[in-house]
Each structure stands twice: as structure tokens, then as C-alpha cells.
Amino acid sequence: MMTRMVMQRIGIGFATLIVVSIIVFIATSILPGDVAQIVLGQSATPETLAALRAQLGLDQPGYVRYFSWLGNMMTGDLGISKAGGATISSLIGGRLGNTLMMAGWVAVISIPISIALGLWAAMHPGTWLDRIVTFGTLSLISVPEFFIATVAVLILAVELRWLPSTAYMTGDESFLQLMKALAMPLITLVIVVSAQMIRMTRAGILNVMSSPYIEMAILKGVPRGRIILRHAFFNAIGPIINVIALNLAYLVSGVVIVETIFAYPGLAKLMIDGVQTRDLPLVQACAMIFCATYVVLILIADVGSILSNPRLRNPK
């Protein structure tokens, strides 16, 4: 039963990815005029247009182009960028690594902080410190990412002059220099992601706290801290895994903003540049990478919550 459910989720994940690829393909093909027209620009004549269209395969019907695009993408051939004519795989290569490195650090820093703070707030509900955490995190999740980034720059880079305000990287800096360059985007993203995770961890624990077995433990006279750590926490692990995966998925939008502000040479910055120059093949490739990551993380959250539920793991 559990294996079947997990397989079913994975199947749904695959189906979603296919639909996503169709959406991306259609959305970027509704542009009036096609790549041939853009490439030739002013010098287009009906003959050269037709020739280039035939060369690029644009004279074929939509579904043929979709399948060849999908096939190329699967085999790692992401096409050629409109601007400059470099292959998209070469453009994306290093950028993807930079973005993954940043996301990795954000996860490593924010997950322990969020679980600790969320647990702590759930252990002391209604106290003024809990109120500060609840109010603070609510405020943080209601403001745009660029607000947090701007204030961080103002305080840490302009007023205190501790950190540089752009994440310029040459590629051969020492670990300490790298950390200093990464610090501002990291701080911003950690704040954005943690605020959401703290709230959801706290809510998850409090939710478990209202179940009958906790009431039983309270009536037995078990101290509150022990109830949370021994009874509530383990039952809240499922929801918490879910929260972590969902929030790493939300990172996608945070990364877009943060890479732009700090001029961080990552995949999102590349995509925004692509949107601004309307370099559609590049946008398609980046969008597919981001969307696939998002769908996979949501899938992990789904499967994680099935696996962490003993009732689904050991069916009667």
C-alpha cells in the first residue's frame, strides 16, 4: 500500500513535469514573430526568412517542434542562446553550480535555526518572547524579499561597513573571501526562509499538542518540556519534513530576487537577463531547470510525509 502510494506520487510528479514542459513551450511560442525574424531583424527578406526557418526547423508543425525540443533537452542539448550564439549548456554550467551552492548553504544554516526557534516558541506559547517570534516572523513573511535585502544592505554594508553590498566573485578567492562575498545574499535568504519555517514548525507542534495522547501525558503530570521533546516532536517530524521541503521550494522565488540585488552570478540572474533581452531559448532552459527542481522538492515533501506516517508505513 505504501509502495503503491509512493509510486503514485512519483507518477504524478512525472506527469506534472510533462505538463510543465508543455506550458513552458507554449508560453514561449505565443510570441508574435519567431526566432528567425528576431535573428535576421532588419535584414529579413521573405527568402532568407524561409531559409532560416527551414534550417531551424520552424516550418514544422508545433507538436513536432515540441517533441524535438523535449528530446534535445533530455539529452542535455539545451540549444543556442540568441544573444552571442553560445550554447546554453555552457552558459548554464557554472551558474547552476553557484546557485546550488547558495541554496545548500541556506538549507544548512536555516533548517537547524528554524526548528530550534519553532520548538522553543511552541514550548512557551503566549509568553512575550513567543509573541515577539510570532509577530516578527509574520512581519517577515509579509514583506517582499527585496525589502529585507535592502535593509540588510543599509545596516550591514552602508552603516556598519562590515560586508560588501555586491556578491562579486572571481572564482579563485579563499574560503574566507568567498564567505564574505556570499554573506549578504545568504543572510537575506536565511531570514526569508527561516521566518516561514519557524511559523510552520511552531504551528505543527501546537497542532500535535492538542491531540488526546498529549492531554493524557499532561494529566499523568509529565513536564511540558519532556512532552514536547518526547511525545510531540516525533509526531511532528512528518509535517516538519514537509515544511522544510516546501520552503526549499519557495527558495526558488527568493533566489531570483536576491541574485538580482547582489549581482550574484547564478542561474536566476542569467534567466532575468534572458527575460530582459527576450532570449527565449535561454528562458525556456532556465525555467525548466527551476520548475523541475520545484516539482522534485514538492514530490520529496509528499513522499516524506507518507514515509514518516507509521499508519501508512505499516498498514493493518
Place this chain on the structure above:
Amino acid sequence: MTEQVASKKEEEVLAELDSFAELPDAPPKRKFRLSWVGWVSVGVVVFWLVICVIGPSIAPFHEMDMDGDDSFLPAGQGEYGYFYLGTDYLSRDTLSRILFGARNTIGISLAATLLAYLMGITLGILAAVKGGWIDMGISRVNDAILALPTIMLGLIVIAALGSSIPILIGTAAVIYATSVFRIARALGQDIMVQDYVEAAATRGEGIWWIIRAEVLPNAAMPLATDFGLRLVFVVLFISSLSFLGLGVQPPASDWGSMVRENLQGLTYGSYAAIWPAVAIASFTIAINLIVDDISAKSGGSLAKKMV
């Protein structure tokens, strides 16, 4: 089996929504009351809505007036008048641009949210009432759109169509209509099985009468709180796009693009980028606090589930 999985999924969604509600063991109180924080927040929201209407007429300068003095002036007396919040990178008055920009930022978001509601509720209630393949079809398309990061969808559409105010409103409306659809459909299904709906159907009332007189009034309160949350998401979405230079185009003033334009001023100690960001934050935080207050105070389980 499949049905079991489907209902499980629904449960999970509801549980997820539930986990946002504050203090699940708070005693239910039916009366609509706000704490002082809630009232202050209502004041802030009303203030900005009023500014949307009268902002341009009380602004000391026009949004595109260049003072001619200097860019990034601190607050104070300039050659052409008094700059309460200083000037921006093109030496325009920051305060005036914030007052003008309210209309763009809040107006566009409000229009997009209303449109999202119109589409989401119409389709959601249609799906709940009709069921069958109509429900299947709309729900599958909805799930596919919901499975994508909103900012990615926005970027793809803008890469393809370019950016203009109608496209911004339409894109945001379609994206956020998906979550409205889910809620409206769940609510509609909940209400459709109530005894009073059955009674109305037995009386021989038509389907549209039932929707208008029974379903909509009962779905109104939970949808109203959700409207607030949705508006916050749309404001954040639109201003994020503007911040990326892909939303409202210059020289029109918009809070998101104002932050972007004046970011470089931060290094010279100018707050021209901070004020519009504070304006956005005050509006979105206030709405969230009101919604939080309502859901903590009114114990209606359905409303709570949806917040």
C-alpha cells in the same frame, strides 16, 4: 483506492491550511472583534486606500517633476520646494512618487485580485455544483498551474509577451485564480451537501438560485479573509516583478520599481530606496495582521481552515 488517495490529498491540503491558523486550541468566539493591533492595521490599510484616491492631488510635486537640483538629496529644503523624504536618482521628490505610486501598486494588485476572485469563484463553484468531467477538466489544469513557482510563470509570460499593465493584471489574476478556485471548490462542495441546500433543491429551486441564495452567502466570510491574504501575495508578486524591472515600466511611479531605481543611492546614504519598501511593508503587514486577528478571534472552523 484512488478515491481514498484523492480524499487523503484533500485532507492534507486542509491540514496544511489549518497549520497556519494560530493557537488551534483557542476557544471559539463568534463575535467579530479586533485587538488594538487589528484596529491600527485597519487604520493603515484605510490610509493607503485613501491615498490611492487622493494621492496625486495632495502630492507636493508631480511624479515626473525633476527638481533640477541634485539626485539623492536628503530630506530638506531644495531649490524648488521642500522635499519631505528627499529626492531620488533623477532628483524627483520621493514623497510625491510614493503618493502617486500607491495608485499603481495597490490599484493593479487590487484589480488583479478581484479578477482572480471572479475567475476562481465562478470556476470553483461551477466545478463543485456540476461535478463530473467539468470538475475533472478544470481541476487538472488548475493543479498544473499550481505546481509551478509563481515568479517563474510570471517571468515566462513576460519574456513572451513583454510587460504592460494589462498583461501584469491578467498574469497575476490567472496565477492567483488557481488558489481561489481550490478554496471556492472545497467550500462549494462542503455547502452543497448541507441540509438546507437539499431542502432548497427539494422545493424545486433552480441551480442558479441555489448558488446565489445558499452557496455564495455561506462562502462569503471565509472567502473574505482569504481575499486579504491573496491581495498580499499579489502585491508581493507585482512589486517583485517591478523590482526586477519587468513590471510597471518607468517613468510611471510604482513602489517596487522605486526600490530598484534607487538601490545605488543606498551607498551614498540616501533612503530613497527604503521609503517605498517601507510603504509596501506597512500595507502587507497590516493586512496580514488583520487576517491573523480575525482568524484568532473568530473560531468558525471553516474560516479557520481556509486562512
